[in-house]
Amino acid sequence: MFNRDTWLEIAHTVLSHPLRTALTGVSIALGVFILVVMQGLGFGLQNGVEQQFADDAVNSIWVQAGRTQLAYKGNQANKQVKIRENDVEAMFAEMDTVYASSRRIRKWGVQMEHGDQAGSYPIRGVDPDHQMLENTKLTDGRYVNQRDIDEETKIAVLGQTIVDEIYQGENPIGTHIIIGGVLFSVVGTFNDPASRWENKMAVVPYSTAKKLFRGGRDKVDQVILGTGDMKIAKTITLTDRLLNWFKERKSVHPEDSRGIWMNNNNEEYQKYQNIFMGIELFIWGIGLLTLLAGAVGVANILAIAVKERTKEIGVRKALGATGLSIVGLVVQESLALMLVSGCLGLVMGVGLLEFVSPFIDHEYFQNPQVDSRIALVALAVLSVVGVISGIGPAIRAVSIKPVEALRDE
Known part of the structure; x- marks a missing residue:
């Protein structure tokens, strides 16, 4: 999994088509960026409202x-x-x-x-x-x-x-x-x-x-x-x-x-809690749909890459490469693209919130930050989506027969 040569090969493959890789990476980074910023803004609004309720006993x-x-x-x-x-x-x-x-x-x-x-x-x-x-x-x-x-x-x-x-x-x-x-x-x-x-x-x-x-x-x-x-x-x-x-x-x-x-106040506080729960679900829905669009882009890129590397994959299998090693290679490419792009979007989103936070001073909007748990969940989602995105192209790569691959070109 962490073989240096394997990761160098993945980097070479991904960077061999910079424009295609960049466009897909931007869509993934933008999805994570939007998710992080919207979560931070929602968190800031919730902090402000809860602080107002903290002014009086909720019960x-x-x-x-x-x-x-x-x-x-x-x-x-x-x-x-x-x-x-x-x-x-x-x-x-x-x-x-x-x-x-x-x-x-x-x-x-x-x-x-x-x-x-x-x-x-x-x-x-x-x-x-x-x-x-x-x-x-x-x-x-x-x-x-x-x-x-x-x-x-x-x-x-x-x-x-x-x-x-x-x-x-x-x-x-x-x-x-x-x-x-x-x-x-x-x-x-x-x-x-x-x-x-x-x-x-x-x-x-x-x-x-x-x-x-x-x-x-x-x-x-x-x-x-x-x-x-x-x-x-x-x-x-x-x-x-x-x-x-x-x-x-x-x-x-x-x-x-x-x-x-x-x-x-009991009823009012419950209403606000329900509203913010709805807002949070909406934000996660938008973020996950954006990530799904990015995952489709990654799957398409890998499918094209597998098609372009049909002869190479055939040679690997002829030399004794197992199906599991080929699946691992394709899935790792998908995972690398998702995580690198996602982390870039995460850093940009957190950076923006940290930059604007000191300039926001309002009773109903306070401390718009991202919960560390949300960041961890986002990375976990990226990892899962990355693996899922690579499964289709990986199965396609495994199904290639060495004789047909070598005859393909």
Whole structure:
């Protein structure tokens, strides 16, 4: 298999028709190149989307009120629906198990000051489970806890953008920051690489935000529910049941899609997984069809080569060459052409992705690289296709009789 003279002979045979060999090699290299680049781009898109899901717990359901589209039970269209704390408590009573939950109060454009630095940023009033439901990664300090909720403490957890712009290198833990004219103690910081928007937020206890920024009113902007290890089908059933319950409780028309809004992250994540699986199968289909076209080209080249070398093959058999050695020679030629061309396409595809990767900076498209397993699979496919491509011409070569071959020309 690895005889030096044999491989020199294969190289001479393949290179004896440079144009024919080059055209076939280019088709194979182009097929692998397209496969690698498309896989890399699909991988980059998948990374970006999964990073966005990493920003929130996948096993969660989000509840939010909006404006009605349809008049219903005495309520006019375009009426603002409001979720109250007693609605949240009643919703919990409708659930068999509450794995985790957090109410949210949102306020935009709040003035924040520390020393001579100031800026306008949004804040969120949350419950302790919010850290898990939002997948918040602390970089220092701690998060909101139940004692903060019970005692309405004036503590804040700052996003990395606020730390960079307001503190400018100073460690914020243990310092004070003025938020909306009220002095807060900074107890923690967090960084969310998946969302620049999250890093511009300051998080405070829900009860504190309600008292200071809502005047004690019990309006809840959002509710996040954790679904634990529930099966996706059960979370879908739960979401539909809670949505219908909420619409009935708040007198929202059953067909109204804006009055009460619920998002099941379990279901959404599964949808994206299915989409990317379909994209990956499509990419592999295109790549394999392209490789198949290249394999047909290789088979044609070898068939022509066998025809041209009929007399040579006859001489080999007359001198005692076995059928297996002739089959091995033809198959090795096919394999060499497939692997050399395929590796060239693989290197070009990986090189292109490595070149463009540093210039791509988008939340929904990150790190377009090729998985090493895909490269190994591509090489394995090339090897198999190379062997298959050489079988037909090899059988033709073995069937040549020495007497007929020597008489052929």
